Amino acid sequence: MLALLVSSAHAMTYRAPIDNSIWRLEASVFECRLSHAIPSYGEAVFSHRAGERVSFYLDSWHRPMRQGKAEMTAQPPSWRIGSPVREMGAVKVVSGRQPVAIKGSLPSSMLAQLYGGMQPTIHRLAWYDSKQPVNVELSPVNFQVVYQQYVSCLSQLLPVNFDQIQRSFVLFDTGKTQLRQEALQKLGNIITYVKADPSVSTIFIDGHTDNRGRRLANRELSKERAEVVRDYLQKRGLPTDMILLRFHGERYPVVSNNTAANRARNRRVTIRLEKEENFDT
Numbered sequence: 001m002l003a004l005l006v007s008s009a010h011a012m013t014y015r016a017p018i019d020n021s022i023w024r025l026e027a028s029v030f031e032c033r034l035s036h037a038i039p040s041y042g043e044a045v046f047s048h049r050a051g052e053r054v055s056f057y058l059d060s061w062h063r064p065m066r067q068g069k070a071e072m073t074a075q076p077p078s079w080r081i082g083s084p085v086r087e088m089g090a091v092k093v094v095s096g097r098q099p100v101a102i103k104g105s106l107p108s109s110m111l112a113q114l115y116g117g118m119q120p121t122i123h124r125l126a127w128y129d130s131k132q133p134v135n136v137e138l139s140p141v142n143f144q145v146v147y148q149q150y151v152s153c154l155s156q157l158l159p160v161n162f163d164q165i166q167r168s169f170v171l172f173d174t175g176k177t178q179l180r181q182e183a184l185q186k187l188g189n190i191i192t193y194v195k196a197d198p199s200v201s202t203i204f205i206d207g208h209t210d211n212r213g214r215r216l217a218n219r220e221l222s223k224e225r226a227e228v229v230r231d232y233l234q235k236r237g238l239p240t241d242m243i244l245l246r247f248h249g250e251r252y253p254v255v256s257n258n259t260a261a262n263r264a265r266n267r268r269v270t271i272r273l274e275k276e277e278n279f280d281t
Helices: 002-007 106-115 143-154 181-196 215-235 260-266
Strands: 012-014 023-027 031-038 042-049 055-059 068-075 086-093 100-102 119-126 129-137 167-171 200-207 243-247 268-275
Touching: 023 143, 031 143, 042 106, 042 143, 055 106, 068 106, 086 100, 086 106, 086 119, 106 119, 106 143, 167 181, 181 200, 181 215, 181 268, 200 215, 215 243, 215 268
Parallel strands: 012 129, 200 243
Antiparallel strands: 023 031, 031 042, 042 055, 055 100, 068 086, 068 119, 119 129, 167 268, 200 268
């Protein structure tokens, strides 16, 4: 079937012409986004968000491929006569605005093929005809220059994105308020992100304990833990007026306090970031 789809002379093929192959980069500390216009089809997008691996998707209201398993190959362009077709693996075609969305290692392989002058191509039968092959090609023309800008963008990305730190927590030893080394790294990432994103309006800090000890003492301990986190954020430049501190003692465990491992999870301070609705990053 793959051989049929790749070699079929009557395949419906969507590609950018050589004289109008456009690659664009949208760069910020939050995301490096490479997009490629495919006439009469839509857009191919590589998205590398801060703290994540690069992903790929097709964006199109026009979805000629039927749902199910498609094949991807790296095709030589017309001027590379004799170069072999390389199989890259299977991808899924679904309904919706993004009929193909890929994570994992394949998007990086696609970028490497484009940089090497090959055309990553998705092959699938048409939804309207079980004998009509459909190909969607990514052109390597004009790719290398924009790719160099993309690599430069990657070096400027933040270590994390909002989804990764929107709800965070740091843990404490029994009866202690000292911040652990892993907590310092997590809080450092939060500080770096908040300083870069003006849409973050409020930081909620909530202190908790396990159920060992007296209730009033635990409430005071949870307050001290929350204050330690707040003070750390403030000393490193986050405004006092954006931080809201609360403390709850043992009242809200995330798991039962019936084992030592569970009690360790309950000795925590949670940090939740809230954004203003009129910003979009």
